Each structure stands twice: as C-alpha cells, then as structure tokens.
Amino acid sequence: MLREIERARKFILKNLDKKFLIVTHVDTDGLTSRVILQKLAERLNLDADYLFLTQLTPSTVEEVPFNDYDIIIMADLGSSHLSLLKEVRKKIIILDHHQPENIKLSNIIHVNPHLEGRSSLDLCGASVSYLLARAFGNNIDLAKYAILGAVGDVQNIWGRLEGLNRAILSDAILSGDLVVKSDLQLYGRCSRPLYISLRYWSDVRTDLLNNDENIIKYIKYINKKHNLNIDPTSSLSEIDYNEKKILGNELIIKALRYVPKGWVRFLPKVVFGEVYELRDEEEKILIDLSEFSTCINACTRYGDYETALRVLMGDRGKYLKRIKENLREHRKNLREALKHVKNDVEIIEEKKFQYFVTDKIEKNIIGIVASLSYGIDEINWLKPILAFSELSEGYKVSARCPRLMCLAENINLGRAIKLASLKVNGSGGGHSFASGAYIPEEKERFIKYFGECL
Ligand SMILES: [Mn+2]
Structure with missing residues (x-):
C-alpha cells in the first residue's frame, strides 16, 4: 500500500x-x-x-x-x-x-x-x-475498472500485469468480475476472426501482414502438419488453447526468418501472454479488456465522454448502439489516415528512426496512427517512428515502436521525447514504447536532439 x-x-x-x-x-x-x-x-x-x-x-x-x-x-x-x-x-x-x-x-x-x-x-x-x-x-x-485502466495504458506490455x-x-478475480487466461497476444481476441487478427499482427513483419491468402494457406499448413482443425474464421477466444499454443510456436518459428538475431529470445514474450476478460459481459467488443479500451478511445478521442462513461457504468441499450457507431467511425478515420500515410506522405529515414509530417491527421489520433503505421509496407519496421501532426502553432509529435523492438533494443522513447522536447521549449514524455510531445515550430532541431537522445 x-x-x-x-x-x-x-x-x-x-x-x-x-x-x-x-x-x-x-x-x-x-x-x-x-x-x-x-x-x-x-x-x-x-x-x-x-x-x-x-x-x-x-x-x-x-x-x-x-x-x-x-x-x-x-x-x-x-x-x-x-x-x-x-x-x-x-x-x-x-x-x-x-x-x-x-x-x-x-x-x-x-x-x-x-x-x-x-x-x-x-x-x-x-x-x-x-x-x-x-x-x-x-x-x-x-477492481475491474483499475485493471481496465491498466490495460488501456498497456501496462501489460510484456504479456502480463506486474x-x-x-x-x-x-481483487478483481476474487470479486468474480474478471477472468485471466493465457492466449496469443493478437488484437481482437473476442470480436474478430483469427485471420483478421493475424492480418494486422505487426510485432514482427512477416509474409502474413495484410495478406489473407498467405494467412489461410499458413493455417491450412499448420492444421495438416499437426493434425489440427483450426478454423481461421473463428475468433481466438473460440479456439482451443492447445491449438493456439501450437499456432503460437509456429508463429515464433516463422518469425525467426524475419527478426535480427538479438531479438529472437524476446519473441515468446510478444507472442504468448495473459489476457483479461470480463466474466459476465456478453457484448463481444467489450469482453476482452484491450478491445474494451479501444471502444472507450473510439468515444473519448472525439469528445463523446458520456457514451464511454455510461457503458463503463454498466448501461447498455442506446449507449451500446452509440459505442458501436463510434467504433465504426473511429476505424474509418484510422483507415483513411493510414491510406494518407501510405500514399501522400513522405517517410524520412534518419539513422536511428524515421518520421513523417502531416497536417491531415488530427492530433487526437496521430499516436494511434503512428502505432498502426507498422502495418504498412512503406514504414521500416526495424526503426522507431515519429509522427508529426501540424497544429496552428507547432506540432503534436507521437513516437512509437513495436513491442519486440522496444524490448530487444532497450529503447526508451519516453525519455528521448522528453529531453528533446525540453531542448526546444516544448513538453513531452510517456512510456518506453509510446510517447508524445507538444513542440513549437522548430522541428528540425527537435529531430536532431531526438536522434541524440535515443
Ligand atoms: Mn494513465
């Protein structure tokens, strides 16, 4: 205490x-x-x-x-x-x-x-x-709310809360509200089919990324090799754990071909881990706490605090309908923003990181877009990324890197962005794998300092 x-x-x-x-x-x-x-x-x-x-x-x-x-x-x-x-x-x-x-x-x-x-x-x-x-x-x-907050802040980054x-x-387990399970660390465990969860898996960039055809072939191959019956249209939560264990081991074997040598020993930490579920929740998008957190973001990033608050308090009905609408809208915004990064934005590679600057992505989602940008080919998945969103004065900057990189390279983006933003009279901070800052106009100096601090 x-x-x-x-x-x-x-x-x-x-x-x-x-x-x-x-x-x-x-x-x-x-x-x-x-x-x-x-x-x-x-x-x-x-x-x-x-x-x-x-x-x-x-x-x-x-x-x-x-x-x-x-x-x-x-x-x-x-x-x-x-x-x-x-x-x-x-x-x-x-x-x-x-x-x-x-x-x-x-x-x-x-x-x-x-x-x-x-x-x-x-x-x-x-x-x-x-x-x-x-x-x-x-x-x-x-206690369940505290755990949801912790998952929302990705405090389970290495596969479990500590x-x-x-x-x-x-306490949350004792009160009967939460259950802890072991599962693969893929997003969308309860609400998405497995092949979609695999489509966006970007801790390691393999030939599965954004490639449904390869994913289906891959699952067929695993089924045949191990005499299993994994259905790619089932959600992870519906699949037997022993089957998932084999799938996870296969993912690690596949990843070996793609990751730098020094990263290999960290692979199990980003593939396997704990997941947290609300025991009595019936809505698929709200059962897994990391999916629940996305739903809250889909409301509050756009100023709709009421819907998020009501759903948290246990209201459903019209608030559930609204949260689903917000989620659809949020996903559409993210899709469009990613298309913009892919097609219209210049990705500039520095020695230790890469960055892009845009005035088309709102500051409220620029951090999420930076994370998701590892799902597009144009981004180098072996370097951290800085995303600059132009404001009327200065920039909102978001720094991200995949978990595996953060762990293996011992990167601290929170520290780097804090020091670099202070040097240009901005302010910033955050976590080792995700951080943000507000800085005044001089982004060139900030970029130089960021590289030095990383
Ligand atoms: Mn917090």
Whole structure:
C-alpha cells in the first residue's frame, strides 16, 4: 500500500461535509479513474462534481473552477504539472502515475508510485484511485475498472500485469468480475476472426501482414502438419488453447526468418501472454479488456465522454448502439489516415528512426496512427517512428515502436521525447514504447536532439 493513500483517506474522512471537485483525464485510464472515484464518492455520500480534462496546461488550468470547491481530487493527471497548481489555494489530492515534477507543494497530497521508487508499469491512474477506494473498505467490485485502466495504458506490455496491479488483479478475480487466461497476444481476441487478427499482427513483419491468402494457406499448413482443425474464421477466444499454443510456436518459428538475431529470445514474450476478460459481459467488443479500451478511445478521442462513461457504468441499450457507431467511425478515420500515410506522405529515414509530417491527421489520433503505421509496407519496421501532426502553432509529435523492438533494443522513447522536447521549449514524455510531445515550430532541431537522445 502506498504511504500517501492513508493520508488521503484520513483527510477525506475529516472533510466528508465539504464540496469536492473530481478532475480526471480522458483516456481509458482517466475514464476508469473517474468511474472508481465517482462510485467511491457516492458510497461516502460526498457532495461532488466532476470534470474531464484532456491535459493540464496553463490555459486549461484556468478553466478549472477551483474557487467553487473546498477539495480537488485529480486522477491520471497532475503529477507532471505541479507548478501549474502552485497558485491554487485549495487542498488537492493527486492520484497519478505520470513522471512527477520535482517540487513539493504543501497543499497537495500526492499519491504516485514513482515517489516510492516503484516502476512505471506498477500502477496506473485508475489503480492508484482504486487503492484509495480500497482503503475505505471492501470496494473490490471496483477492481475491474483499475485493471481496465491498466490495460488501456498497456501496462501489460510484456504479456502480463506486474507489481501492485497484480494484487489488484487478485481483487478483481476474487470479486468474480474478471477472468485471466493465457492466449496469443493478437488484437481482437473476442470480436474478430483469427485471420483478421493475424492480418494486422505487426510485432514482427512477416509474409502474413495484410495478406489473407498467405494467412489461410499458413493455417491450412499448420492444421495438416499437426493434425489440427483450426478454423481461421473463428475468433481466438473460440479456439482451443492447445491449438493456439501450437499456432503460437509456429508463429515464433516463422518469425525467426524475419527478426535480427538479438531479438529472437524476446519473441515468446510478444507472442504468448495473459489476457483479461470480463466474466459476465456478453457484448463481444467489450469482453476482452484491450478491445474494451479501444471502444472507450473510439468515444473519448472525439469528445463523446458520456457514451464511454455510461457503458463503463454498466448501461447498455442506446449507449451500446452509440459505442458501436463510434467504433465504426473511429476505424474509418484510422483507415483513411493510414491510406494518407501510405500514399501522400513522405517517410524520412534518419539513422536511428524515421518520421513523417502531416497536417491531415488530427492530433487526437496521430499516436494511434503512428502505432498502426507498422502495418504498412512503406514504414521500416526495424526503426522507431515519429509522427508529426501540424497544429496552428507547432506540432503534436507521437513516437512509437513495436513491442519486440522496444524490448530487444532497450529503447526508451519516453525519455528521448522528453529531453528533446525540453531542448526546444516544448513538453513531452510517456512510456518506453509510446510517447508524445507538444513542440513549437522548430522541428528540425527537435529531430536532431531526438536522434541524440535515443
Ligand atoms: Mn494513465
């Protein structure tokens, strides 16, 4: 248990009659933090209002009505921008996991795993929020949201959740909400046929990528060789685990022909791993937590927080219909953006990475597009990629690399983008395999520094 959690709990208990404002981020981790804190507030009978914030900047901090409340709780944001909160004369509880700014403010109770020397994969915003809820009593029915937040932030990047997230996972299993299974680490386990999951598998670029004909032939070959009966139109979740184990081993054997020697020993980590499913969920797109997270992104990236929130809270009906519409629209946008990268954009190769610049892809999806760009031939899958989305002033930059590359080459894109953006008076950060920044006009200098920091 984090030390500061107890301080936060005691402080809230002493101030149950005060007015609370709960401010959360807008990705899956932010939304699940919101759900946990809202349910906690309801259980404690707090007088609370809520606010979503896409990021904390000098201008957005102005929009937060601090003066109308006694106590502010911020989740999945705040830690990296403490200096923006210096002038606020209210008590603030921050429940976050982003790299904290190195200052101490007396009005802030700051819960963050970094402050206790924990790894950045140990907890997410929602799991820190959950630890607070847990400190107030049983509340283990909220653990599933914490795990969804952790999966949304890809804290299971190496095939399983670790650290305190794992303890929370036990709560989610105990409460009967989640089941953990072993499976292949392909996206779309419950809602897509196997051949589509294989079509987009881009941890290793093989002759299966975007090639349905090769995929079908390959599965026939595996069926014959091992006397199996894998149906490429079944979803992974419908296929027997022993068959999947053989398929996974075959994928590794195939991948050997494509990956640099030093990467080989990391292959099992990106092929096999744990998956997390909601036990009582019936909607295919919501059963697997990583697919659920995509559904949330399909809403919140376009500002539709209500639909995501309602579905998280358990509403279905018209909100389910809306989430499906949003998902269709989101996929269409991504398809178009990828077509644009493939056809209209110049990919520039530097020594250690590659990049492209566009004014046609919105900043809200540029990071997802950068990840998915490894699915197109024009991108070199053996180097990280930087995607620049032009803003009215400056750029939003997203850096990505495939998991296997990150692991094998020990790449830290979060560190590189943070240092490089600071050099040009921008700001950025993130994870080793996925990071982002806002920078002013001078992208050439940023590119030079990024290469040096990588
Ligand atoms: Mn987060």
